Amino acid sequence: MEWKDEGIILAVKRHGESSAIAEILTATRGRSLGLVRGGRSRQMRPVLQPGNIVLATWRARLEEHLGNFAIEPMELKAGLLIGEAMRLAALTTLTAEAQLLPEREPHPRIYEAMRVILDALPDADTWPPLLVRWELGLLDELGFGLDLARCAATGTSEDLAYVSPRTGRAVSRDAGRAYHDRLLVLPQFLKGIQAGAPGPSDVIDGLKLTGFFLDRHVFGPRGVPAPESRHWIVSHLATR
Amino acid sequence: MRRTTGPEIERLIQVLAKLPGLGPRSARRAALHLIKNREKLLVPLTTAMEDARDKVTICSDCGNVDTSDPCTLCRDPRRDRSIICVVEEVGDLWALERAGAWNGLYHVLGGTLSAVEGIRPEDLSIARLVERAGHEGVKEVVLAVNATVEGQTTAHYIIDRLKDLNVATSKLAHGVPVGGELDYLDEGTLTQAMRARRPF
Numbered sequence: 087m088e089w090k091d092e093g094i095i096l097a098v099k100r101h102g103e104s105s106a107i108a109e110i111l112t113a114t115r116g117r118s119l120g121l122v123r124g125g126r127s128r129q130m131r132p133v134l135q136p137g138n139i140v141l142a143t144w145r146a147r148l149e150e151h152l153g154n155f156a157i158e159p160m161e162l163k164a165g166l167l168i169g170e171a172m173r174l175a176a177l178t179t180l181t182a183e184a185q186l187l188p189e190r191e192p193h194p195r196i197y198e199a200m201r202v203i204l205d206a207l208p209d210a211d212t213w214p215p216l217l218v219r220w221e222l223g224l225l226d227e228l229g230f231g232l233d234l235a236r237c238a239a240t241g242t243s244e245d246l247a248y249v250s251p252r253t254g255r256a257v258s259r260d261a262g263r264a265y266h267d268r269l270l271v272l273p274q275f276l277k278g279i280q281a282g283a284p285g286p287s288d289v290i291d292g293l294k295l296t297g298f299f300l301d302r303h304v305f306g307p308r309g310v311p312a313p314e315s316r317h318w319i320v321s322h323l324a325t326r
Numbered sequence: 327m328r329r330t331t332g333p334e335i336e337r338l339i340q341v342l343a344k345l346p347g348l349g350p351r352s353a354r355r356a357a358l359h360l361i362k363n364r365e366k367l368l369v370p371l372t373t374a375m376e377d378a379r380d381k382v383t384i385c386s387d388c389g390n391v392d393t394s395d396p397c398t399l400c401r402d403p404r405r406d407r408s409i410i411c412v413v414e415e416v417g418d419l420w421a422l423e424r425a426g427a428w429n430g431l432y433h434v435l436g437g438t439l440s441a442v443e444g445i446r447p448e449d450l451s452i453a454r455l456v457e458r459a460g461h462e463g464v465k466e467v468v469l470a471v472n473a474t475v476e477g478q479t480t481a482h483y484i485i486d487r488l489k490d491l492n493v494a495t496s497k498l499a500h501g502v503p504v505g506g507e508l509d510y511l512d513e514g515t516l517t518q519a520m521r522a523r524r525p526f
């Protein structure tokens with residue numbers, strides 16, 4: 087068995103003294119793991135950092151084996167991001183959450199969106215709303231997509247302002263007025279009707295929205311907490 | 327499988343094979359070498375290991391390993407007590423001491439934050455570091471953690487925890503290693519080196 091695909095390094099675990107097990111989100115084959123012989127060498131360590139784009143060749147005798155990766159660097163982004171706290175927090179959040187995807191199941195939309203965010207990380211105003219959209223996409227790919235097109239109560243697509251935490255469906259301002267303290271805020275930029283770049287408070291609302299459903303459907307059932315770095319992003323945005 | 331040696335020798339080989347750098351084959355050779363040099367190697371090694379087992383402890387101040395608590399470095403009156411260098415592991419502390427690059431105190435974290443491994447701030451010696459940094463007389467905390475995503479994530483977290491204290495924070499420079507050739511360096515290192523360029 088052999089395949090070759092480009093991918094983003096999500097995580098690397100030490101294996102023995104000189105090797106490593108790399109977890110890569112590939113463009114067409116989804117999240118894949120493999121042994122990288124010599125993965126802890128001086129030459130390979132800078133390549134095997136989360137966020138780097140690589141060309142991975144996977145080989146194994148049988149499909150169900152862990153297999154071996156031969157890794158070639160394409161774009162080494164990690165080194166460019168580690169100097170700034172929020173970029174690094176975004177990178178850590180993205181790679182940690184992408185590990186929630188099932189293994190060996192293609193998710194090309196998530197991959198492409200993740201590449202877009204990685205490219206946008208140097209721009210402090212661009213990546214936060216993209217991260218919210220990416221998390222919405224992640225929920226969708228995991229089978230827990232939110233319905234933000236119409237109001238769950240009235241069916242209208244106008245003036246949607248909330249999301250029901252029970253159903254994950256949008257609620258219009260009028261229909262939700264009486265229950266607004268129990269509903270999640272739907273930021274305008276997620277409906278594509280906001281002029282200009284979303285502000286920090288919009289992004290925080292977005293992260294609260296996706297965070298609620300990620301906790302309920304993904305982190306909670308797996309017994310793992312949300313990445314610490316995600317909390318840092320929210321705290322940082324709150325001070326801007 | 328047919329047994330070729332007694333269980334004690336097999337056990338010695340098995341234990342040696344767990345050491346870094348030794349596999350089953352090299353462990354067998356090491357065991358044989360120890361047995362052949364019983365008085366010269368095996369007995370002193372046994373004594374040294376028993377001493378280490380009985381006396382080695384972890385410094386309650388900095389997390390270094392030594393035979394006394396506080397450790398030799400923490401007790402050394404010639405060291406500058408106003409600066410603390412934070413490292414991930416004891417091996418990093420030893421590397422800095424070998425280089426003779428530091429004359430202040432150290433603080434060993436015991437690892438890095440890792441979402442993959444489930445290592446959280448409370449699993450590391452961060453609270454103790456904040457306590458030490460808050461002591462009167464500490465002026466600077468130097469973060470000498472690895473230039474990896476996990477190492478730098480930990481560094482940023484620590485800087486955030488120290489921001490309310492009246493101490494300066496700094497981190498190691500990234501750049502071209504001694505003997506390094508630009509052609510073989512990764513883009514990240516090259517970019518960092520270019521950004522951190524100095525007048526010549």
